[in-house]
Amino acid sequence: xxxxxxxxxxxxxxxxxxxxxxxxxxxxxxxxxxxxxxxxxxxxxxxxxxxxxxxxxxxxxxxxxxxxxxxxxxxxxxxxxxxxxxxxxxxxxxxxxxxxxxxxxxxxxxxxxxxxxxxxxxxxxxxxxxxxxxxxxxxxxxxxx
Amino acid sequence: xxxxxxxxxxxxxxxxxxxxxxxxxxxxxxxxxxxxxxxxxxxxxxxxxxxxxxxxxxxxxxxxxxxxxxxxxxxxxxxxxxxxxxxxxxxxxxxxxxxxxxxxxxxxxxxxxxxxxxxxxxxxxxxxxxxxxxxxxxxxxxxxxxxxxxxxxxxxxxxxxxxxxxxxxxxxxxxxxxxxxxxxxxxxxxxxxxxxxxxxxxxxxxxxxxxxxxxxxxxxxxxxxxxxxxxxxxxxxxxxxxxxxxxxxxxxxxxxxxxxxxxxxxxxxxxxxxxxxxxxxxxxxxxxxxxxxxxxxxxxxxxxxxxxxxxxxxxxxxxxxxxxxxxxxxxxxxxxxxxxxxxxxxxxxxxxxxxxxxxxxxxxxxxxxxxxxxxxxxxxxxxxxxxxxxxxxxxxxxxxxxxxxxxxxxxxxxxxxxxxxx
Numbered sequence: 001x002x003x004x005x006x007x008x009x010x011x012x013x014x015x016x017x018x019x020x021x022x023x024x025x026x027x028x029x030x031x032x033x034x035x036x037x038x039x040x041x042x043x044x045x046x047x048x049x050x051x052x053x054x055x056x057x058x059x060x061x062x063x064x065x066x067x068x069x070x071x072x073x074x075x076x077x078x079x080x081x082x083x084x085x086x087x088x089x090x091x092x093x094x095x096x097x098x099x100x101x102x103x104x105x106x107x108x109x110x111x112x113x114x115x116x117x118x119x120x121x122x123x124x125x126x127x128x129x130x131x132x133x134x135x136x137x138x139x140x141x142x143x144x145x
Numbered sequence: 146x147x148x149x150x151x152x153x154x155x156x157x158x159x160x161x162x163x164x165x166x167x168x169x170x171x172x173x174x175x176x177x178x179x180x181x182x183x184x185x186x187x188x189x190x191x192x193x194x195x196x197x198x199x200x201x202x203x204x205x206x207x208x209x210x211x212x213x214x215x216x217x218x219x220x221x222x223x224x225x226x227x228x229x230x231x232x233x234x235x236x237x238x239x240x241x242x243x244x245x246x247x248x249x250x251x252x253x254x255x256x257x258x259x260x261x262x263x264x265x266x267x268x269x270x271x272x273x274x275x276x277x278x279x280x281x282x283x284x285x286x287x288x289x290x291x292x293x294x295x296x297x298x299x300x301x302x303x304x305x306x307x308x309x310x311x312x313x314x315x316x317x318x319x320x321x322x323x324x325x326x327x328x329x330x331x332x333x334x335x336x337x338x339x340x341x342x343x344x345x346x347x348x349x350x351x352x353x354x355x356x357x358x359x360x361x362x363x364x365x366x367x368x369x370x371x372x373x374x375x376x377x378x379x380x381x382x383x384x385x386x387x388x389x390x391x392x393x394x395x396x397x398x399x400x401x402x403x404x405x406x407x408x409x410x411x412x413x414x415x416x417x418x419x420x421x422x423x424x425x426x427x428x429x430x431x432x433x434x435x436x437x438x439x440x441x442x443x444x445x446x447x448x449x450x451x452x453x454x455x456x457x458x459x460x461x462x463x464x465x466x467x468x469x470x471x472x473x474x475x476x477x478x479x480x481x482x483x484x485x486x487x488x489x490x491x492x493x494x495x496x497x498x499x500x501x502x503x504x505x506x507x508x509x510x511x512x513x514x515x516x517x518x519x520x521x522x523x524x525x526x527x528x529x530x531x532x533x534x535x536x537x538x539x540x541x542x543x544x545x546x547x548x549x550x551x552x553x554x555x556x557x558x559x560x561x562x563x564x565x566x567x
Contacts, residue, residue, distance in 0.1 A: 001510065002565070010566075032506045032522060033536035055536060057504035058566065124506065 001118060002058070005066075005111035010058040015068035019051040023138035027131040029123045034060040036128050040135040042143065045075045050132060057124050059115055064128035066109045076136065081105065083129055090125050092116050150549050153470055155462035157455065159548045165191040165451075166546055177516030180554045185334050185362060185495040185542035186520050187384045190448075194387055197447035201440045209439055210413060210430075224439050227446030228429070234449045235379065236370040237396055244395040244402075244429040245442050249361040250284035252380035252395035253328070255432060256357050257288035259405040260326060261295060267355070267405060269325050271297030276320055276327040276354070278303040278311055279532055282334050283525040285359045289328060298325070305532055309336040309485035313344055320348045328357040331374075332366070332493040335526040335540065336485030337468075339363075339492055346375050355401070361385060362493055364394075365544070366464055368457040371396050383441065388448035392441035395432070402428035409434040452545075460545045464494040467543045467552060471496055474556040480563065484529070484538050495542035497524070500559060503566045505539040511562045517555060 021039025028035045034056030041049040050068050054060075071079045085105050089096055094117030098110050115125045163169050166189045171179045181189060201223060207216035209224045232240040246252045260269050269275065275289050275298050293300040301319055304312045311329075320327055327349045332339050342358070349356045357378040360369055365386035371379050378401075383392035397405075407414055407425055411434030416424040425431045452460065469489040475481055480501035486492045500508050509521035520540045523530045530537060541555055 007566070032504075033530070035536075055504075057506040059506075118510075121506070121510070 003111040009062035009065040013065035038131040059124040184544040246393040248393040249382040258408040324354040332362040383445040388445035497538040
């Protein structure tokens, strides 16, 4: 489960800390007390920044770091494809071996494939991704309102 | 590994005892021997209990207290025989004071609901107070919150000291003339603290309040004497004391069980029923509506026999030695902070701790990879985590089959965890 990539992101997180955003959400994982506050800033159709703060296990912390690294700078449609692929991987119960297309899409996030075998930890890995999806939806609503 | 282990007085013959527990032989994660240190969550089951369960189903299964055929009479005798065994195990003055429930949570909810529907002098209303403590399991918090919300009663609680003990310094202000019930745990499932019953009971009796004791973490580990405790109700569960899941116990003083109203209605708990009204069977049946967990009660009876044959004082002495050794080994690990008493005095066999800033879920996962089963999380005692400013703890908890070698495996495992995330 604890791939070097995951440990590396845990020890040296990317983009941690809260910065300006268009929407902010707070998500918790009640089974282990993981918490994250996450902000999304959009620039047109581009994910300009994802900033976050929180506490939790190495899986939840590393996952937020990978999310920041992967999604910032992408356009929203592409970022959503990454998010959906990560969700599919995490819900695979260890049965899915990522193909080349998925590996290209998910980059470092492929390292979480092993986590999907541990039902108790899948929520940890998904915490920041669900928060990002929620915050992005809210930010888009703000813009169109 | 290389740690010189001191000679520990009072240890049981764990080599013999472990042969009774088939699961302790299991290997997990490619040949690693299971080190089971999650006994505060549930204990493992000896062959004697497993055989009692399957033997009941293979030879005696029938519904109880109805029917005149052989199996019905055997099943009833076995079920009521289990009640006799439990009554003797807790030194109850009468077997009729032992109510079988599903678990300790149901036992505690039953007490709260007896009082919720009671008339004077037991009536709980907006003029009265309920007292609990900050170290309770959620099962001894939420039923009282519900009762307080439904009746308008005020819920109060004893706070905790930095050392993980009850702060009784303001006991006369917490338990007052308005207090109707004081409910607290004998041994904390998260801190391990063994609470001073006498002081609390004395004050409760002064003001005429009832006392309910959650003995879930005590009944498996020490001699439990409901008469010596001087409580009015004592709740515990079977599965933490070598018994099956699905069986719990509520002991209550006979005159209270006679006075207080039933909670669940149904078969078994009645005397006569008409379409307009019913009269109720005497306790304990008044509180046992519907087909009870018969096989589980029989299994609990076998567990009580098993524990009694070894001796509860001997089990307590064994765990005292193991816990003392574990506190010593763990205290030598850099960055490890105990959440709960650091000394073995007045403490049970559950040890909670934080390991630096490594999240307990990471600690538990890496230990699991080594074959070591501990519990991580808030242990259904979230107020304790809030009190000490931590999201969760790692908890190791021991039982009669725990060995010094398992303590060593835990200590070595925690060193490995430190290096892994260091």
